[in-house]
Amino acid sequence: MKALQGVDGHVAWVQAQRPVCDAGQVRIRVAAAGLNRADVLQKAGHYPPPPGASPYMGLECAGVIEEIGAGAGADWRVGDRVCALLASGAMAEEVVVDARHVLPVPEGLSLHEAAAIPEVYATAWLNIFQLGALKAGEKVLVHAGASGVGSAAIQLCKAFGSPVWVSVGSQDRLDYCQALGAAGGVVRNQNLDALEALGPFDVVLDPVGASYGALNLKVLARDGRWVIIGLMGGRQVEMDLAQVLGKRLQITGSTLRNRDDAFKGELLRELRQQVWPLFSEGRLSPQLVDTYPVEFAEAAYQALEGNQVSGKLVMVIDPTLV
Structure with missing residues (x-):
């Protein structure tokens, strides 16, 4: 063969x-x-x-x-x-x-x-619903929302009753995500900090890693879950652990x-x-x-x-x- x-x-x-x-x-x-x-x-x-x-x-x-x-x-x-x-x-x-x-x-x-x-559906289900322990009505942020995993994650969140926002690389990709059911989002090279006004988020699905670390800490809700599934934005990050303690955050690394x-x-x-x-x-x-x-x-x-x-x-x- x-x-x-x-x-x-x-x-x-x-x-x-x-x-x-x-x-x-x-x-x-x-x-x-x-x-x-x-x-x-x-x-x-x-x-x-x-x-x-x-x-x-x-x-x-x-x-x-x-x-x-x-x-x-x-x-x-x-x-x-x-x-x-x-x-x-x-x-x-x-x-x-x-x-x-x-x-x-x-x-x-x-x-x-x-x-x-x-x-992509196994990855989204594992990391949002099993490891992220998403409950209906909780808010989700999916980075790289127009990717294969992001596309699956948006649809699953919508189907199971949780609103979802995204970060993406272009307006066209944001339009695509909203057509799938995303409530909104940001284009990463324009104003990522605008995510703070859209949050706080209970679950963040993150294939980017280091370059979004500080942002994720800011936008996560109390008892929020940050699930890291990739390192497209690097592997080394300096974090304010006081935010992790104060918000009682869970940070999970995951591979399938x-x-x-x-x-x-x-x-x-x-x-x-x-x-x-x-x-x-x-x-x-x-x-x-x-x-x-x-x-x-x-x-x-x-x-x-x-x-x-x-x-x-x-x-x-x-x-x-x-």
Whole structure:
């Protein structure tokens, strides 16, 4: 089979060994795979897969089940249309994955759309609703609100009754977020401090890190939760810990990729129960904005690296599967 591999800062569609479908796993013939910021970092050599994971690119995919390993459960049949969360290797003609990390394609969605769901919705649910302990009616601030995770977070907050504001890179992206359901926000190179007047916020979802540290402390409400999921703005920050004490703030660092299989399985079980029905009801959308044939993978990565994409990009692996 073939798979997408990062090579010296570029990507190449290379020959790869076909993986074995072990007990508890299913084999998926891949139709498409979603692109994520982690893929950009891996391509650049800054975010290698966890030990023992596939060396190839991709954290999520959708396709058709081809094989079911012993003990993989009664949920799946050969031919089922599914999407899956992986630690790596999703951008390949075939993947094998823990059966607990597989979800049915929501009714009414194509395989291309489904490939844009697992990673970003799992990330948003984990960090806002589980770690951030969001309650209905509480206010949320999502930095990089037009990203894939941001797009999922806005829709989830709206669906579960919490108003959400964003910081973004342009007015067009702010308009996009408001069309998804954001109550408002700011353009970061204009007036980030305006967020203070929009708050205080109970939960801040932050993929930026250091450069927004002081701002987050100012805009968080008493008993607020600051969940850090990325370091696009650096890793070193000087903080006024008196604000952390005085407001009784919780600061949580979070990653999903290196969580163990049981944790991911439980997370996806909760997604299937709580979130998946909302796609069929039309209350959530994958926000797929463009697809790229895998032969044009380099162009897809360049588009994501340009930080101008609002929503999700998907790599088409097998155009015969839709």
